[in-house]
Amino acid sequence: MTPRERFRKAMNFEPVDAIPWAENFYVETVNRFFAEGLPAHEINVMDWKMEGYLLLNWPAFLGFDANSYFGCINFFGCMVPVDVGPIPRFKQRKIGEDSRYEEYVMESGARSRIPKKGARQTTWYAMPQFYSFPVSDKSSWERYKERLNPEDPRRYGKDWDPDAYSQVLDQYQGGPTCLSMTGFYGFGAELMGIPNFNLAFYKDPELIQDMISHWEYFTIESTREAVETLRDRIDMIFWWEDMAERHGPNISPKLYREFLLPHYKRVTAFLNKNKIHRIMMDSDGNTRPILDLVIEAGITGHWPLEVNSGMDAPALRKQYGKKLFLVGNLDKREIAKGGEAMRKEIDSKLPVMKEASGYIAGLDHLVHVEFTFQRFKEYADYLKTKLPVE
Amino acid sequence: MADILDEISSTLSDLGGAEKIRALIEKASSQNISIPDIVEKGLRSGLQQVGAKYEAGEYFLAELLFAASILDEVMQFIKPKLDAEAIQKTGTILLGTVRGDMHDIGKNIFKMMALGAGFEVDDLNVDVDPDLFVQESKRIRPEILGLSCLLTTALSEIKVVIDMLTESKIRGQLKVLIGGNAVTKEFAQEVGADAAALNAIEGVDFCRGAVKP
Numbered sequence: 001m002t003p004r005e006r007f008r009k010a011m012n013f014e015p016v017d018a019i020p021w022a023e024n025f026y027v028e029t030v031n032r033f034f035a036e037g038l039p040a041h042e043i044n045v046m047d048w049k050m051e052g053y054l055l056l057n058w059p060a061f062l063g064f065d066a067n068s069y070f071g072c073i074n075f076f077g078c079m080v081p082v083d084v085g086p087i088p089r090f091k092q093r094k095i096g097e098d099s100r101y102e103e104y105v106m107e108s109g110a111r112s113r114i115p116k117k118g119a120r121q122t123t124w125y126a127m128p129q130f131y132s133f134p135v136s137d138k139s140s141w142e143r144y145k146e147r148l149n150p151e152d153p154r155r156y157g158k159d160w161d162p163d164a165y166s167q168v169l170d171q172y173q174g175g176p177t178c179l180s181m182t183g184f185y186g187f188g189a190e191l192m193g194i195p196n197f198n199l200a201f202y203k204d205p206e207l208i209q210d211m212i213s214h215w216e217y218f219t220i221e222s223t224r225e226a227v228e229t230l231r232d233r234i235d236m237i238f239w240w241e242d243m244a245e246r247h248g249p250n251i252s253p254k255l256y257r258e259f260l261l262p263h264y265k266r267v268t269a270f271l272n273k274n275k276i277h278r279i280m281m282d283s284d285g286n287t288r289p290i291l292d293l294v295i296e297a298g299i300t301g302h303w304p305l306e307v308n309s310g311m312d313a314p315a316l317r318k319q320y321g322k323k324l325f326l327v328g329n330l331d332k333r334e335i336a337k338g339g340e341a342m343r344k345e346i347d348s349k350l351p352v353m354k355e356a357s358g359y360i361a362g363l364d365h366l367v368h369v370e371f372t373f374q375r376f377k378e379y380a381d382y383l384k385t386k387l388p389v390e
Numbered sequence: 391m392a393d394i395l396d397e398i399s400s401t402l403s404d405l406g407g408a409e410k411i412r413a414l415i416e417k418a419s420s421q422n423i424s425i426p427d428i429v430e431k432g433l434r435s436g437l438q439q440v441g442a443k444y445e446a447g448e449y450f451l452a453e454l455l456f457a458a459s460i461l462d463e464v465m466q467f468i469k470p471k472l473d474a475e476a477i478q479k480t481g482t483i484l485l486g487t488v489r490g491d492m493h494d495i496g497k498n499i500f501k502m503m504a505l506g507a508g509f510e511v512d513d514l515n516v517d518v519d520p521d522l523f524v525q526e527s528k529r530i531r532p533e534i535l536g537l538s539c540l541l542t543t544a545l546s547e548i549k550v551v552i553d554m555l556t557e558s559k560i561r562g563q564l565k566v567l568i569g570g571n572a573v574t575k576e577f578a579q580e581v582g583a584d585a586a587a588l589n590a591i592e593g594v595d596f597c598r599g600a601v602k603p
Contacts, residue, residue: 113492114492127492128492129492194495199452199456199459202452245571246571247451248451249450249451250450251450251452252449252450289450333542370542
């Protein structure tokens with residue numbers, strides 16, 4: 001089985017020769033790993049590229065593929081190239097600094113600050129402090145909506161051609177081909193900030209209704225060309241949501257049912273009509289109080305199942321059976337300790353999760369920078385001995 | 391008297407809206423109920439009920455935030471009436487996210503709930519140096535120091551702050567409450583904090599207990 005075949009079968013609860021293993025790394029973690037021995041020259045990604053300022057194909061570094069070194073799958077290894085961001089983007093630029101921080105306008109239009117390079121042992125590019133957001137009310141939403149036109153031809157790349165892409169995607173067997181969608185909670189929180197977005201459900205429900213109606217239209221129409229031409233060559237929808245904290249979901253089941261559910265059903269019906277049935281929600285935190293509704297909405301998988309928030313893959317499997325494929329749930333805190341703690345965490349879950357397929361192993365979040373290269377290698381080496389299915 | 395205060399309390403806990411509560415406050419005032427009683431037995435009691443509903447899984451973050459915003463709106467309405475009858479503050483909390491961590495959402499929610507419960511909150515924002523926590527603790531003399539931390543990589547900063555408080559001989563003068571996604575009850579014990587709050591409501595409950603005479 002190729003990694004792609006294995007991943008597809010696991011999501012479909014079909015027998016596999018080994019449990020697939022997927023991880024995603026913070027850039028700071030890969031940076032640390034380089035300093036501790038990860039050989040950059042072995043994992044850099046080079047390809048020909050035509051930048052456009054010359055009629056010339058020229059080799060370029062495109063990044064680093066740490067997953068290939070450890071032997072795990074990257075969800076984002078093969079993405080269908082649909083741009084679902086604001087077009088035009090806000091120009092990312094520095095708008096201020098002091099002795100300690102730099103302040104930026106981000107491409108989403110939010111404003112943030114990050115510690116200056118060298119000010120800390122680790123620079124937290126992945127986690128700036130957002131202090132202002134582009135949408136605050138009806139009029140700022142109306143202005144922002146102009147950047148969310150699904151018909152904008154720039155949503156598909158310069159090289160978009162469904163037949164050619166279909167062939168290229170077929171060549172990729174290193175993992176699933178994903179189409180990314182932003183769930184409405186993730187969408188709204190990104191545009192308004194979590195507190196204001198949550199408050200708007202109560203203080204300005206008309207704004208929320210207008211936003212979600214546009215979200216549904218935008219999500220379906222911006223991806224329609226890819227969905228209707230590639231169909232089930234798209235293995236999985238990566239549905240980014242991030243809608244929960246340790247105590248529970250950020251919005252109640254009542255709000256989920258009233259506002260999100262009808263629109264989610266229409267988006268997932270559109271996907272299902274095109275033979276795409278594997279839709280994986282990405283949300284940290286404790287999502288259990290809304291999982292019945294999430295399943296009713298048409299979501300069929302869940303990552304990363306954060307242990308610190310009480311998520312437990314074996315218990316979820318027992319409760320939901322084949323309604324939900326499960327991804328992650330290996331406690332990053334225990335795994336990062338290495339040795340016996342790491343082995344115990346793996347041994348407590350892998351055997352149970354192997355029983356019915358439908359599971360993709362991995363940490364219960366991205367790989368954090370507290371992992372040393374050696375600890376992560378130790379984890380990878382041990383986990384790989386446990387993945388094969390007899 | 392109890393009826394109208396109960397009504398204020400239940401209207402807030404049912405997320406009845408600021409307009410409705412303002413009308414009830416007017417009614418209570420016309421019955422000669424004092425503003426401190428309205429705040430303490432009506433509004434703060436309502437906020438406690440909101441907390442209880444959150445703990446019970448009936449309310450979630452959106453409801454907490456909405457309740458805090460209703461309370462804030464109502465307090466703006468009450469403010470002009472406060473001159474004559476000062477409301478006693480519950481206590482003082484010095485608050486911040488530890489050095490190396492830029493997260494503030496959880497901290498800000500705790501702050502809103504603590505303000506609603508009558509605490510004065512001095513917020514040092516995020517990425518706060520340990521010596522600033524110590525310096526401000528000496529200056530403000532809070533009953534509670536709240537340290538927030540979401541990143542496991544920044545957890546060690548909590549111990550740095552607590553050790554510095556001990557070195558400065560002020561550790562015994564305040565309670566240290568830690569919160570944020572990275573903290574656990576076990577970790578609080580390990581580093582010598584007084585408590586770990588796993589959510590904002592638990593944090594405010596701890597603070598209430600900490601200032602009880």
